[in-house]
Amino acid sequence: MTDDELGGRLPLLKDADLTDAQRVVRDAVLRTRGQRARALGYRAATDDGRLIGPFNALLRDEQIGTAKLAWVTAIGQAGLGADVVESVILTVAWIWDSSYMRYAHTAAARSVGISPVDVTSLLAGEVPTTIGDEARLAVRLTQALLIDHRVGEGLYTDIRRAFGERRLVALVELIGQYTNTAATLACFDVPAPA
Numbered sequence: 001m002t003d004d005e006l007g008g009r010l011p012l013l014k015d016a017d018l019t020d021a022q023r024v025v026r027d028a029v030l031r032t033r034g035q036r037a038r039a040l041g042y043r044a045a046t047d048d049g050r051l052i053g054p055f056n057a058l059l060r061d062e063q064i065g066t067a068k069l070a071w072v073t074a075i076g077q078a079g080l081g082a083d084v085v086e087s088v089i090l091t092v093a094w095i096w097d098s099s100y101m102r103y104a105h106t107a108a109a110r111s112v113g114i115s116p117v118d119v120t121s122l123l124a125g126e127v128p129t130t131i132g133d134e135a136r137l138a139v140r141l142t143q144a145l146l147i148d149h150r151v152g153e154g155l156y157t158d159i160r161r162a163f164g165e166r167r168l169v170a171l172v173e174l175i176g177q178y179t180n181t182a183a184t185l186a187c188f189d190v191p192a193p194a
Helices: 021-042 061-074 080-097 099-111 115-123 135-150 152-188
Strands: none
Touching: 021 061, 021 099, 061 152, 080 099, 080 115, 080 135, 080 152, 099 115, 099 152, 135 152
C-alpha cells in the first residue's frame, strides 16, 4: 500500500492544498497526536507531513477539527491511567473492527505496559484478568455501552466507586471519543499503514 492510499475515501491533503486555517489544524495535530504517535511507535502522518488515520478528516472542517482536539486534550487531562485508556481503545477497535485503531493502539498499549497476550485478548473481545482493576472495569463499561447500550446497577456501582464521578464522566467521554474516531475511520474506509 502506498502513502497515497492511506486516506481511504478522502485523498490525503498536501501542504499546497491547505488553507491557512487547515494548516493551523494540521500543525496542532502534528504537535500533539503526531508527536504522541511517534513516541508510541505508530504513524499519524506520512513522511511528507500529510495526515493519515482519523486526522486527515479533521482537515475538512477546521472548526470541528479544532473543537475535537480540545475535547481530546480535556479527556487526556482527566487522570485516567494509560492502561485504562488503551484498554478502552482496543475494546472499541474490536467492536468496530477498526484496522487503523488496532494498528495504532496495539503499539500504544504495548508501550504503556499492556502485554502482547492481553492486547490479543482485548482485540478478541475478552476482559483479561491480568490487566489492572480499573482497566478491567473500563473494558466492561465499554462493552456495556457499545454492545448492550445500557449499564447495569452492579457495574455502575463498581465503576463509580473505582473512578468517582469526575473520572467516570471522563471515561464515558473517552469511549465516545473513540467511537467517533471509529465511525470516521469506517465511513471514509481508512486503512492501517502496511
